[in-house]
Amino acid sequence: MKGARQEFFTVKAGYQIECPPQSDQDVLVLCSGWAFRYLQLADGSRQILRFLLPGDIISAPMIFSEDLNFSVRALTEVQISRFGGDDIRKKCLADERVMIELLRSLAESGRASYELAAALGQLPAERRIAHLFLGLIRRIAARSIMLHQRYPMPLRQRHVGDAVGLTPVHVSRVLALFRDRQVLTLVDGVLEVTALAELERLGSLR
Amino acid sequence: MKGARQEFFTVKAGYQIECPPQSDQDVLVLCSGWAFRYLQLADGSRQILRFLLPGDIISAPMIFSEDLNFSVRALTEVQISRFGGDDIRKKCLADERVMIELLRSLAESGRASYELAAALGQLPAERRIAHLFLGLIRRIAARSIMLHQRYPMPLRQRHVGDAVGLTPVHVSRVLALFRDRQVLTLVDGVLEVTALAELERLGSLR
DNA sequence: CGTCGGGTTGAAGATTGTCAATCGTAGTGG
DNA sequence: CCACTACGATTGACAATCTTCAACCCGACG
Numbered sequence: 228m229k230g231a232r233q234e235f236f237t238v239k240a241g242y243q244i245e246c247p248p249q250s251d252q253d254v255l256v257l258c259s260g261w262a263f264r265y266l267q268l269a270d271g272s273r274q275i276l277r278f279l280l281p282g283d284i285i286s287a288p289m290i291f292s293e294d295l296n297f298s299v300r301a302l303t304e305v306q307i308s309r310f311g312g313d314d315i316r317k318k319c320l321a322d323e324r325v326m327i328e329l330l331r332s333l334a335e336s337g338r339a340s341y342e343l344a345a346a347l348g349q350l351p352a353e354r355r356i357a358h359l360f361l362g363l364i365r366r367i368a369a370r371s372i373m374l375h376q377r378y379p380m381p382l383r384q385r386h387v388g389d390a391v392g393l394t395p396v397h398v399s400r401v402l403a404l405f406r407d408r409q410v411l412t413l414v415d416g417v418l419e420v421t422a423l424a425e426l427e428r429l430g431s432l433r
Numbered sequence: 434m435k436g437a438r439q440e441f442f443t444v445k446a447g448y449q450i451e452c453p454p455q456s457d458q459d460v461l462v463l464c465s466g467w468a469f470r471y472l473q474l475a476d477g478s479r480q481i482l483r484f485l486l487p488g489d490i491i492s493a494p495m496i497f498s499e500d501l502n503f504s505v506r507a508l509t510e511v512q513i514s515r516f517g518g519d520d521i522r523k524k525c526l527a528d529e530r531v532m533i534e535l536l537r538s539l540a541e542s543g544r545a546s547y548e549l550a551a552a553l554g555q556l557p558a559e560r561r562i563a564h565l566f567l568g569l570i571r572r573i574a575a576r577s578i579m580l581h582q583r584y585p586m587p588l589r590q591r592h593v594g595d596a597v598g599l600t601p602v603h604v605s606r607v608l609a610l611f612r613d614r615q616v617l618t619l620v621d622g623v624l625e626v627t628a629l630a631e632l633e634r635l636g637s638l639r
Numbered sequence: 640c641g642t643c644g645g646g647t648t649g650a651a652g653a654t655t656g657t658c659a660a661t662c663g664t665a666g667t668g669g
Numbered sequence: 670c671c672a673c674t675a676c677g678a679t680t681g682a683c684a685a686t687c688t689t690c691a692a693c694c695c696g697a698c699g
Contacts, residue, residue, distance in 0.1 A: 268639065344553055347550055589678095601677085645695090651688100652688080660679100
């Protein structure tokens, strides 16, 4: 990416990641920390659409289209790198591989949102939560070598609930079940998986 | 599109629309009839991801990516036009506008799947069904002039259920409610909207 | 020491699913 | 023309799932 205009900035945990007026077309990449895309509904509830991990493009589905139809919020403190939208678009046309990589990311994002819809529509609470964790630990494992099935997971139960369409109290009950059955524990920002096979059985769609 | 390799074929109502071996990269466009994209789950249930109307690209999210992660099935008898994948890709690079149009379609598809996730995760049955119909009548109205708020809607209640994550029985109850409250009726493949304002109030996310 | 956010738990209620019976309509074969 | 069947829609009774409301605990932090 050398030669491209690029800057960094930081957003504190819990704050929205704005896409300021003139820079709608810019591309933001998450460098450290966690964030999430979500849709805010009129009745006050929100649907978390995807958790963003370091390396993810924050507004992946919108690199070419103009209007952003979702919001993004920092889950932990995050560091973000901004690339000029025009630079990126020029690079795409110049370098085949940049374009391919962007499209791959776009396709992955599309697949994920379809899986999410299927999970929300068809699975009961337990399996929805298993599906969420399964997707997350796979993405985490793809980024760093894991030890003892312990994964960083800086989510409150409210975030889990907003992601799978359940109330925090019910999330608490399901997590208690998982604990009792020795499937996993989520404590203090760390997810420990004790029965991966069971988690996969619950969380897999096919 | 003149000069591109192109063929037509037909699929009967209820049959799957296959993407045969060698032509995974081809682009299929729906010319007449209705179809739907869906994900088949291991337990036998399925989530309908999007209904396809004439003019829609059948595998829109997958023009560039190789593996198709969803299935497509004909809802009515459909006519389909096939374009060679290589031809399309060449056109994209040659003609800026073709690329733009494809990306617009892709972005629209992404927005729709996010809205679907939000509806499935956050809305109760009544509002989920309202949301489905609202999205459909807007797309139908954009394609042809409508009279008296009557829209062709060749869905069985089972399709509605698979699209919004409810059992056909409960869909029947909700539709009965809508009938009683004079909001809409769905009879014999025709949706008649009698209280559009109410439908919008129920089915809008924001 | 008080407060506050997050998690846990119980009890009650709302929503949605399951099971089963019924009805109408269209098709099918005698 | 008449069973016979198959499918979709409807309805009732009941059960399972999930939400709501409330109380309580606990650690962090002023």
